[in-house]
Amino acid sequence: MKKQPEHNRKNVPPQDTAKAPKSAVSRSMRTRAIVLAALFVLVGFGAVVYNLYQLQIVQHDELAARAENQQLADETITPNRGVIYDSDMKVLARSNKVWTVVASPRDMAKSGTNINDVAVKLAELLELDAQSILEKLQKSESNYQLIKRQIEKPVADAITAWITEYNASDKGKDTPVAGISLVQDAKRYYPYQTLASTIIGFVNADGDGVLGIESYYNDTLKGTAGRVVGMKNAWGYDLPNGTYEAAYDAEDGNGLVLTLNASIQSTLEKYLQNAVDEYHVENRAVGIVMDVNTGAILAMATMPDYNLQDPYTIADEELAAQIAAIADENERADARYTAQWAQWRNKAVADLYYPGSVFKVITASAALDSGAANLNTSYTCKGSITVAGRTMRCAHTNHGTLDFFGGLDGSCNPYYVTLGQMMGAETFCNYMQAFGFYEKTGIDMDDEGTTQYVPLEKMGPVELASSAFGQTTSTTPIQMITAACAVINGGYLVQPHVVKQVLDADGNIIENVEPEVKRQVLSAETSATMRELLVKSVNITDSKGDLIGGNKTGYVTGYKAGGKSGTSQRKQALADEEQTYYSSYWGFAPGDDPQIAVLVMLDTPHDEKNTYYGGRLAAPVVQNVLDEALQTLGVPKEYTEAELAKVETAVPNVVGS
Numbered sequence: 001m002k003k004q005p006e007h008n009r010k011n012v013p014p015q016d017t018a019k020a021p022k023s024a025v026s027r028s029m030r031t032r033a034i035v036l037a038a039l040f041v042l043v044g045f046g047a048v049v050y051n052l053y054q055l056q057i058v059q060h061d062e063l064a065a066r067a068e069n070q071q072l073a074d075e076t077i078t079p080n081r082g083v084i085y086d087s088d089m090k091v092l093a094r095s096n097k098v099w100t101v102v103a104s105p106r107d108m109a110k111s112g113t114n115i116n117d118v119a120v121k122l123a124e125l126l127e128l129d130a131q132s133i134l135e136k137l138q139k140s141e142s143n144y145q146l147i148k149r150q151i152e153k154p155v156a157d158a159i160t161a162w163i164t165e166y167n168a169s170d171k172g173k174d175t176p177v178a179g180i181s182l183v184q185d186a187k188r189y190y191p192y193q194t195l196a197s198t199i200i201g202f203v204n205a206d207g208d209g210v211l212g213i214e215s216y217y218n219d220t221l222k223g224t225a226g227r228v229v230g231m232k233n234a235w236g237y238d239l240p241n242g243t244y245e246a247a248y249d250a251e252d253g254n255g256l257v258l259t260l261n262a263s264i265q266s267t268l269e270k271y272l273q274n275a276v277d278e279y280h281v282e283n284r285a286v287g288i289v290m291d292v293n294t295g296a297i298l299a300m301a302t303m304p305d306y307n308l309q310d311p312y313t314i315a316d317e318e319l320a321a322q323i324a325a326i327a328d329e330n331e332r333a334d335a336r337y338t339a340q341w342a343q344w345r346n347k348a349v350a351d352l353y354y355p356g357s358v359f360k361v362i363t364a365s366a367a368l369d370s371g372a373a374n375l376n377t378s379y380t381c382k383g384s385i386t387v388a389g390r391t392m393r394c395a396h397t398n399h400g401t402l403d404f405f406g407g408l409d410g411s412c413n414p415y416y417v418t419l420g421q422m423m424g425a426e427t428f429c430n431y432m433q434a435f436g437f438y439e440k441t442g443i444d445m446d447d448e449g450t451t452q453y454v455p456l457e458k459m460g461p462v463e464l465a466s467s468a469f470g471q472t473t474s475t476t477p478i479q480m481i482t483a484a485c486a487v488i489n490g491g492y493l494v495q496p497h498v499v500k501q502v503l504d505a506d507g508n509i510i511e512n513v514e515p516e517v518k519r520q521v522l523s524a525e526t527s528a529t530m531r532e533l534l535v536k537s538v539n540i541t542d543s544k545g546d547l548i549g550g551n552k553t554g555y556v557t558g559y560k561a562g563g564k565s566g567t568s569q570r571k572q573a574l575a576d577e578e579q580t581y582y583s584s585y586w587g588f589a590p591g592d593d594p595q596i597a598v599l600v601m602l603d604t605p606h607d608e609k610n611t612y613y614g615g616r617l618a619a620p621v622v623q624n625v626l627d628e629a630l631q632t633l634g635v636p637k638e639y640t641e642a643e644l645a646k647v648e649t650a651v652p653n654v655v656g657s
Helices: 006-011 022-058 060-071 105-111 115-126 130-137 153-168 170-174 212-216 218-222 262-279 317-324 329-344 356-370 404-409 413-423 425-434 461-468 477-488 524-539 619-632 641-647
Strands: 072-077 091-103 145-151 180-189 226-231 245-248 255-258 285-291 297-303 379-381 384-387 390-393 400-402 492-494 499-503 509-512 517-520 562-569 581-589 596-603
Touching: 091 115, 091 153, 105 115, 105 130, 115 130, 115 145, 115 153, 130 145, 145 153, 145 180, 153 170, 153 180, 212 218, 218 255, 262 285, 262 297, 262 596, 262 619, 285 477, 285 619, 297 619, 317 329, 356 404, 356 413, 356 425, 356 477, 356 524, 356 562, 356 581, 379 413, 384 413, 384 461, 390 413, 390 461, 400 404, 404 413, 404 524, 413 425, 413 461, 425 461, 477 492, 477 524, 477 581, 477 596, 524 562, 562 619, 581 619, 596 619
Parallel strands: none
Antiparallel strands: 072 226, 091 145, 091 180, 226 245, 255 499, 285 297, 285 596, 379 400, 384 390, 492 517, 499 509, 562 581, 581 596
């Protein structure tokens, strides 16, 4: 290494070779260490605090639930669903004890259970496939596998007896059957099976109501589940009995007493189904029987119906065969789903239809009550009337001159167009609202439809004219019968309902459903006049005693019934389409003191004689239902002299003939 010049070395400041004191260096390093340590402590402590906050505050509920799930064996006790009765306390729906078969493959593996033997025997007793059961039992890490729900007591007893017998055998001593549990459950039974099916509804596999009363009153009927809670160890096995166990009893659901009368319901369904079969009704038939004074529904049906005990099976065998023949699996499933919902649907509450001439009782009573018309109001029918360039025809070629009764009895469309014009749109709409057509009835059933109508601001001359005779407003059958009953019960719009009482689990009454009057729509005088006119239209006779009224097909011997028929187009048919119709009839009895009313609607009948008029097809159904229902209710018949003459006809002696 080259040495620096001497003169350069002399010019360099001498280096301080003395070392710094040890105490100064130590203090500096110690200070840095303390600061760093403090920082580490603060960061670490902060992380701990943060994690504790997350675990104990933010995630507390979630972690507590997970811990409980890991530590507790929890078995649900299913409550008994409340009983549903008809008005005479006949049981329409009730729940009985059944059992669900579950297996714990983990317990089986631990005990050495021969799962092949178990699979074969359970398949035999439960009528299942042995291989599918075996696949479940082979999941040795699982402690819960569902084998079959809702088995009856004889089958449950047979399973218990087989396990006992097997475990007592030589084979069972080496490989005992373990891990099979029978969990108590409840199954819904419907003693009458199809009766009132679209009204009652049914329950699903979880015990919740599907449609109808079962759905609408699900919270009332369901009750509260109980629990049996026990401790289990870290491996998920139950601890020995007595270590820890607590039971919380189930609370059974409340029962319901319906306003439905099973006998009247059966009568209605019988005659509706006869009409469906005889007239080849394409889109089902609807019937309602209502107490005109209280709004209580005594019967309600949509036919054809289905079996409540087997609701997922398509009741229409022909339709079921068509669906089964569909090759594509997805398409077949969609068709089945559509068919199921169609058969479950309660058309009486959910579906809209054009009431046709039955609606004329609303227009007529509004015209009388408002003072726009009186019993002498006349009109000369020439077969049609033109409104704002639109021709509207009468069902008859030429009625001639009609007074108020003549217009009602003859169901003259031009006459009712004229009544609508005399009232004017505002008055007409005010009565529509008063009769309840601008709101749902509020009946205690799900899926109620909403009337489609022309509001006042859009009610032009043509809309007013067609609305006046029942072709523009589409409504539900329950809405129509509720409004029509206000016409003849003194003028009161009553709340329709299907539940009469709520009972506790011991059968004690905890709630009575009282009749509710929403409002008075008509004066008592108008109501009495309309009642007389409607009775006259059914019972008027000529000099020979023969019935000649426009609604004579609704005649009921001994009850002096009243009523009105209706026939309406479902939609305007295209050139290549067949025109289809709604055929309906609304009737009530006894005429002097109405007790019940019946509305029947046939959706798209195809009579062999090409007849679709409500007076010919629907009226006989109403006639028969009124007759039998009133006798069921104990309402005595009061015969006229003419009726007595026919009733008391002498029968000749034909013995030996």
